[in-house]
Amino acid sequence: MKPGTLRQILLITDGCSNQGEDPAAMAALAREQGITVNVIGVMENDVIDENGMKEIESVALSGGGVSQIVYSQALSQTVQMVTRKAMTQTIQGVVNKELQQILGNSVTMEDLPPEKRGEVMEVVDELGETSKLEVLVLVDTSASMKHKLPTVKDALLDLSLSMNARLGDNQFSVFVFPGKKNDVEKLLNWTPKLEVLTKVFPKLTTGGITPTGPAIKEALDYFDQKRSLRGLLSDDDEQYFEESV
Amino acid sequence: MMMNNTLRNQCKTLPGSVITGKWHKNNYKIIKELGFGANGIVYLAENNRQYVALKLSDNGVSIISEMNILKAFSKVQGSVLGPSFLEADDYVKNGKTMPFYVMEYIKGDGYLDFIQKKGTSWMGVFMLQLLSSLSVLHKQGWIFGDLKPENLIVTLPAYKVRCIDVGGTTLTGRSIKEFTEFFDRGYWGMGSRKADPQYDLFAVAMIMINSSYPKRFQKKGEGYTQLKEMIKQNKDLLTYQPILDKALSGKYSSADEMRNDLIGFLSRHSSKKKAPVSGQTGNASKTRQARRAQNYKQKSRIKRKYGALETVLLVTIVSLLYILYIYGQLL
Numbered sequence: 001m002k003p004g005t006l007r008q009i010l011l012i013t014d015g016c017s018n019q020g021e022d023p024a025a026m027a028a029l030a031r032e033q034g035i036t037v038n039v040i041g042v043m044e045n046d047v048i049d050e051n052g053m054k055e056i057e058s059v060a061l062s063g064g065g066v067s068q069i070v071y072s073q074a075l076s077q078t079v080q081m082v083t084r085k086a087m088t089q090t091i092q093g094v095v096n097k098e099l100q101q102i103l104g105n106s107v108t109m110e111d112l113p114p115e116k117r118g119e120v121m122e123v124v125d126e127l128g129e130t131s132k133l134e135v136l137v138l139v140d141t142s143a144s145m146k147h148k149l150p151t152v153k154d155a156l157l158d159l160s161l162s163m164n165a166r167l168g169d170n171q172f173s174v175f176v177f178p179g180k181k182n183d184v185e186k187l188l189n190w191t192p193k194l195e196v197l198t199k200v201f202p203k204l205t206t207g208g209i210t211p212t213g214p215a216i217k218e219a220l221d222y223f224d225q226k227r228s229l230r231g232l233l234s235d236d237d238e239q240y241f242e243e244s245v
Numbered sequence: 246m247m248m249n250n251t252l253r254n255q256c257k258t259l260p261g262s263v264i265t266g267k268w269h270k271n272n273y274k275i276i277k278e279l280g281f282g283a284n285g286i287v288y289l290a291e292n293n294r295q296y297v298a299l300k301l302s303d304n305g306v307s308i309i310s311e312m313n314i315l316k317a318f319s320k321v322q323g324s325v326l327g328p329s330f331l332e333a334d335d336y337v338k339n340g341k342t343m344p345f346y347v348m349e350y351i352k353g354d355g356y357l358d359f360i361q362k363k364g365t366s367w368m369g370v371f372m373l374q375l376l377s378s379l380s381v382l383h384k385q386g387w388i389f390g391d392l393k394p395e396n397l398i399v400t401l402p403a404y405k406v407r408c409i410d411v412g413g414t415t416l417t418g419r420s421i422k423e424f425t426e427f428f429d430r431g432y433w434g435m436g437s438r439k440a441d442p443q444y445d446l447f448a449v450a451m452i453m454i455n456s457s458y459p460k461r462f463q464k465k466g467e468g469y470t471q472l473k474e475m476i477k478q479n480k481d482l483l484t485y486q487p488i489l490d491k492a493l494s495g496k497y498s499s500a501d502e503m504r505n506d507l508i509g510f511l512s513r514h515s516s517k518k519k520a521p522v523s524g525q526t527g528n529a530s531k532t533r534q535a536r537r538a539q540n541y542k543q544k545s546r547i548k549r550k551y552g553a554l555e556t557v558l559l560v561t562i563v564s565l566l567y568i569l570y571i572y573g574q575l576l
Contacts, residue, residue, distance in 0.1 A: 077426065084422060088306055110305050110342060113268050114333035117344075118316070121309040129419055161431045165420035165438035 005132040006087050009219050010079070011039045011059065012152055013140035013212065015052040020183065021213030023055060027063030030220055037063025037216065038086050040079060042148050044072050059212075064090070072151040076158040083135065083159060084128070091127045095120060133163060134171045134190075134226075136219050141176045146206045153201040160194035173222070174200075177215035178207040184218045190226060258288065258301065264345065266334030273299055273347065282410065284308050289350060296352075297331060298409075301345040311412040312346045318411045321385045326378040327411040351407050356397035360456050365481050368456045369511045371399065371406045372449060373504060378406075379445050380500035383417070388440035390415050391423045392448035394455055415440040427451060427461050433468035436495055443495040446503055450492035457481050469493070484514070 009030060017023050027037040039060045041048050048056070048069060060067030066086045070078045096108045099120070109120055139145075139152055156174070163170045171190045174197065179185025187200055258264065264273045273290040280287045285302030302308040312333050319330040328349040336343045360367060375397070382389060391413025398407050413423035419440050426432040428448040435447065454472070455461060457479045465471055476482045476489055488506050497503040 076432075092306060110344075114309075114312070114335065114344065114346075117305075117309055118313050118333070121306070122313055124306075125310055125313075158431070162420065162438050165431075165440075167419065 005134060006090055007035045007134045007136075007223060008065070008083065008086055009035060009037045009063070009136050009138060009216060010083065011037065011138045011140075011212070011216070012042060012079075012155075013039065013052075013056070013210070014042050014145055014148065015048055015140075015142075015210065016055050017210045017212030019209045019211040019214070021217060023212040023216055024058040024062045026213045026216035026220075027059045027065075030216060031062065031064040033220060033223070035063075035220065035223060036065040036086050036090055038065035038082050039063075039067040040075070040082060041067070041069040042072050042075060042145075042152070043069065044148055055212075059216075064093075072148050075151050075155040079155045079159045080162040083163070087128050087131070087133065088124060091124050091131070095124055129166055130168045132169045132171075133166070134223070135159075135163075135173075136222065137172065137174045138184075138215050138219055139174065139176045139187075140210060140212070141178065141204055141206045142210045143206050143208055149201060149204060149206075153197055156194050156197055160192075164192065175215065175219060175222075176204060177211055178209050180205070182218075183211040183214040186222075257286070264290070264299070264301070264336045266332075266345075267337055267342070268334050269332060271332065271334070271347075273297070275299070280409075282412075284311060284412070285345075290347070292347070296350040297347050298328065298350040299345055299347050301336065301343055303341075303343050305342075305344050308344050308346065314414045315346070315348060315411055317387070318414060321382060321387065325405075326375075326382065326389075326408045327414075328407075328409060351398050351400060351409055353398040353400040353407070356394040356399055356406065356452075357456070357459055359399045361459060365456055367404075368453060368481075369507065370404075371397075372453060373507060373511070374406045375449060375452075376500045376504035376507065378408075379442075379449070380504065382414075383442045383445070383500055386417050388415050388417055388421070388442065389413065389445050389448075390421050390440065391425060391428075392445055392452065393425045393428045394452055395425075397452075417441060426464075427455065430495075433464060433472065435468055435493060442499055443497065446492045446497050446500060447495065449503070450489045453485060453489060454482060485510070 030037050037059060039056045041052065041056045053069065056067050056069065066082045066089065068078050068082050092109065099107055099109065099112075109117055112120065137156060139149075141149065145152075156172075160170070160172060163172075170192050172188070172192070172194050173186070173190045174188040174194070175184050176187050177184045187204075188194070188196060258275050260275055260277050262275050264275060265271070266273075271292060273292050276289045276291055276296075278286060279289050279298060284304060284307045285300050288299045288301065290297050290299040300308065300311075312330070315327065315330045318327045328351050331347040331349065333344070333346040336345050354362075356371065379389060389408075389411070391410070392408075396408050396410045398409050399405070400407055413421065415421055417440050421429075421431075421438045421440050421444065424431075424438070428451045429438070430436040430444055430447040431438045436443070438444075454475065458475065462475065472493060473490070476486055482489065488503065488510060491497055491506070492503055497506075
């Protein structure tokens with residue numbers, strides 16, 4: 001199988017949205033376009049309330065991704081784990097689809113005997129190592145996130161360290177919400193390295209509202225722009241993994 | 246840290262219950278829980294009156310990757326570091342399928358417990374063992390990855406270090422997927438997370454540091470400076486400083502090279518207990534060598550003296566016996 005591109009949105013937040021579209025609906029929209037949405041809820045001394053928890057889970061569920069609630073000390077490890085888990089999940093979805101085409105409708109990896117399953121898994125792992133990866137990071141910068149931002153920055157640097165050790169190429173971009181003027185503000189354009197964040201992050205100001213839904217929606221546009229831009233520059237038709245779990 | 250209680254509840258199995266494989270139909274009687282990891286629970290189980298370790302998971306994917314690694318690991322010739330792989334199967338409970346795999350049960354004390362009970366003098370020996378196992382592994386193109394004391398077990402009565410979790414093992418040149426921050430080169434800002442021999446050797450150095458700082462510590466500021474400072478502040482570690490420094494900064498090209506340094510250091514250290522610690526190593530080793538040569542000369546002189554004495558004694562006894570014989574003949 002030829003490695004394609006895995007596209008993910010990574011949402012880092014600490015609570016409920018309070019403005020604009022329903023984030024779960026926007027996540028579902030992302031999934032339809034082959035983009036997985038992962039959500040990490042960060043706690044410090046505070047606890048995320050029940051509504052916040054529910055939203056985090058439902059966004060990841062409708063976005064075909066992975067969600068995890070963590071204390072900020074464990075953020076670095078979690079970010080890389082969630083990203084990897086979602087990558088495997090997406091690839092597995094594609095592999096399952098192929099299996100169904102070969103073996104019949106109801107067959108998934110789980111139905112194979114352990115030995116065969118092991119062989120299929122080797123393919124999944126291989127793809128996870130060699131596929132291209134595009135991660136758009138969406139950071140909630142509402143007031144309660146203020147003192148968690150240094151940890152978020154470290155976690156993102158750590159993520160680029162982990163992902164850049166892979167054989168496949170990586171592209172990251174970072175958005176924050178709410179932005180200075182709009183709901184979302186672009187902090188960092190597509191780049192393989194996140195080191196630049198060290199300069200940009202300390203200057204961030206935090207705002208009051210949490211427009212999670214609009215933020216996801218805008219992020220989708222940004223993926224599209226990238227795609228059409230690339231279409232103009234070169235006419236190699238890129239393969240994208242479509243989620244099908 | 247992470248909230249993953251559902252997994253625990255789902256594959257919680259009570260001692261005494263029997264797990265039967267869906268495919269191979271082998272029975273395993275659960276005796277007790279041995280440990281709990283991110284991907285599942287490891288049980289001590291019995292099959293045909295033999296103890297085995299059985300890992301049960303509700304997440305099919307990650308456990309399969311792990312099983313693949315364990316299989317590959319078992320094929321590495323001459324490596325006894327990890328447990329040997331026995332079989333993989335599925336356990337069906339209440340209509341839900343949970344994959345499991347069975348491996349050799351490695352019995353012994355946890356590495357850190359052992360060191361705390363018996364003292365850090367054991368550390369050197371265990372690190373030598375670990376390094377020779379790593380050397381074999383590296384030569385076959387694998388990097389261990391998630392090397393840490395929790396994964397190391399000292400088996401008795403052989404006093405041999407072995408590893409119980411090989412899930413982080415990665416092909417050389419690929420990315421490390423499983424790691425623990427304290428033992429991770431990337432966390433300390435000392436290099437990438439690409440699997441190379443130096444990644445494991447960094448972790449070996451960190452295990453040595455952890456042996457003297459059982460509670461570990463968090464990164465503050467510049468990683469390398471902090472680690473060097475922590476080594477300086479501990480008497481036991483300070484003696485290993487040149488080796489630790491080389492391993493931390495990735496200057497060893499292979500596990501064998503680090504092992505040779507360590508073996509040289511340990512034998513020097515035990516032959517001469519009050520070795521100067523902070524002196525220039527080059528100079529110190531020269532004088533030590535000279536002294537050793539002197540020792541050798543003295544020893545051989547003594548040997549020669551003894552040899553002469555022996556000859557004289559032998560000649561006297563033989564001639565005495567001869568005289569007695571002649572005397573007897575004459576009478």
